[in-house]
Amino acid sequence: MPATESSHEDIVSRIWQLVESVIHAEGMELLEVEFRRESVGWVLRLFIDQEDGVSVDDCARVSRVVSDLLDVADPINRPYHLEVSSPGLDRPLRKVEHFQSQVGKIIEVRSMEPMENRRNFKGKLTDARSDAITVDCDGRLYEIPLAQVERARLRYFDSIEKKQHSPMKRRHDDSSEI
Numbered sequence: 749m750p751a752t753e754s755s756h757e758d759i760v761s762r763i764w765q766l767v768e769s770v771i772h773a774e775g776m777e778l779l780e781v782e783f784r785r786e787s788v789g790w791v792l793r794l795f796i797d798q799e800d801g802v803s804v805d806d807c808a809r810v811s812r813v814v815s816d817l818l819d820v821a822d823p824i825n826r827p828y829h830l831e832v833s834s835p836g837l838d839r840p841l842r843k844v845e846h847f848q849s850q851v852g853k854i855i856e857v858r859s860m861e862p863m864e865n866r867r868n869f870k871g872k873l874t875d876a877r878s879d880a881i882t883v884d885c886d887g888r889l890y891e892i893p894l895a896q897v898e899r900a901r902l903r904y905f906d907s908i909e910k911k912q913h914s915p916m917k918r919r920h921d922d923s924s925e926i
Contacts, residue, residue, distance in 0.1 A: 759783050762823045767814050771796055774810055775833065780840040782881065783828070790828035793817075802834035837904035844894060847876035854906040857883060858898045863890065895926045 753828045760781050767819050771794070780795040795801055796810055797810075811832040818830065841855060850873055857869040869892065871885035880893045 755781060759824060761764060763794075763818075766817060766821055766823060767794065770813055770817055771810055774806075774813060776802070776806065776810060779835050779846070780842060783824075788829060790824075790826055791831060791833045791879055792824065792828050793833060795833055795840060797835050797839070807832045807834065837902070837903045839904075841900040841902060844878050845882050846874060847894075847900070850902050855883065855900055856901040856903050857881070857892060857900040859892055859896045861896060863892065863896070867898075869898045870906075 760783050763783065764781050765777070767781075768778045776795060776796040776798050779797050779834065780793075782793040782795075784791060784793075789839050794810070794814065796807070798806070808846070811830060815830055818824070821822075839846075841850060848857075853873055854871065855873045859867045861867070868920070869883050869885050869890055871883045871890075873881060873883040874884050874889065881897070883892060884891050
């Protein structure tokens with residue numbers, strides 16, 4: 749029987765509650781929990797991070813600890829694959845602290861409800877407060893309440909490209925050789 753949207757959200761919420769403190773005890777931060785059907789079946793994907801980055805060994809260690817916990821708690825009533833991963837360059841942004849650390853960078857946001865006839869926003873994050881973020885999309889500022897953010901990600905390469913293509917000050921030299 750396919751999972752309904754609310755049971756899917758319930759599973760993600762339950763997993764988050766179960767594993768966040770265990771991952772924190774391993775010296776890591778839980779950034780995101782995904783539970784979705786893919787070609788291999790159901791996949792539970794946990795994104796973790798720490799100040800100095802995450803190694804393959806870190807992911808394997810957390811995977812073993814979390815796997816044992818999930819075997820005991822048994823929160824998912826169907827077969828699934830557990831994956832523990834670093835967030836990568838296009839990292840998910842979920843908490844206000846995540847947004848605050850990325851002010852000035854290019855992000856992609858999807859809102860739960862349409863705002864001014866749109867749900868998808870991609871642009872420079874100009875502000876991050878405890879209740880809302882502000883994104884500059886093509887010169888227009890959109891204030892998006894954090895409670896309305898369905899998902900958000902840093903767009904690392906877009907941020908790098910913006911930096912490289914920003915106008916540079918050129919020296920003007922009026923002297924010319926004849």
